[in-house]
Amino acid sequence: MKKTINPFDYAGDIIKALPKGILLTSEAEDCVNAMTIGWGTLGIEWGVPIFAAYVRTNRFTHDLIERTGEFTICAPVGELTKEAAKAIGLCGTKSGRDMDKLAKAGLHLVEADIVRPPAIKEFPLTLECRVVFSQLQPLKDINSRFNKFYVPNTAHSEPHVAYYGEILKAYIIED
Numbered sequence: 001m002k003k004t005i006n007p008f009d010y011a012g013d014i015i016k017a018l019p020k021g022i023l024l025t026s027e028a029e030d031c032v033n034a035m036t037i038g039w040g041t042l043g044i045e046w047g048v049p050i051f052a053a054y055v056r057t058n059r060f061t062h063d064l065i066e067r068t069g070e071f072t073i074c075a076p077v078g079e080l081t082k083e084a085a086k087a088i089g090l091c092g093t094k095s096g097r098d099m100d101k102l103a104k105a106g107l108h109l110v111e112a113d114i115v116r117p118p119a120i121k122e123f124p125l126t127l128e129c130r131v132v133f134s135q136l137q138p139l140k141d142i143n144s145r146f147n148k149f150y151v152p153n154t155a156h157s158e159p160h161v162a163y164y165g166e167i168l169k170a171y172i173i174e175d
């Protein structure tokens with residue numbers, strides 16, 4: 001069962017969970033993937049609720065969102081279980097190019113109502129998002145204080161694309 005919510009009633013839960021990591025799912029051509037994100041912005045633009053995710057161009061997730069323009073944000077409610085913490089570690093270190101991370105983490109997928117990428121039972125707080133704007137963040141335009149996030153010739157060399165997802169539906173998955 002899904003309990004529909006106003007995402008802004010849960011803004012604190014989502015933003016406070018981000019530093020430890022929450023999951024973003026994407027899907028294209030029957031390939032479903034989850035990646036851990038630690039950065040994100042919840043707010044309003046064009047009069048609609050928006051979750052903006054920042055995805056480096058070298059992520060598999062970047063390829064999938066580019067293809068479909070959809071993603072789902074999946075956050076825990078309350079304390080992180082051991083299994084959920086493990087999934088955050090796996091989905092934040094391995095690429096969906098090399099393995100089915102969702103299966104490996106033993107997560108249970110729940111069909112979303114509007115978008116193709118699924119929700120996740122173990123991360124019940126769900127935002128179904130469709131990209132309404134995206135923008136590459138050129139390194140030259142980022143304040144030099146943040147150079148440490150972009151180290152040439154490493155996995156951290158690539159810039160981020162900001163994906164502004166309109167939140168089409170928000171809910172908590174209940175048993």
Ligand SMILES: Cc1cc2nc3c(=O)[nH]c(=O)nc-3n(C[C@H](O)[C@H](O)[C@H](O)COP(=O)(O)O)c2cc1C
Nearest residue numbers: 021036037038039055056059060061092094095096
């Ligand atoms: C706590 C944590 C937060 C992360 N946040 C982000 C993020 O906001 N944006 C990003 O591009 N990568 C982030 N990463 C790295 C990706 O999750 C990681 O590179 C992942 O393996 C990419 O998966 P994919 O290739 O299947 O898309 C984070 C990793 C961790 C552990």
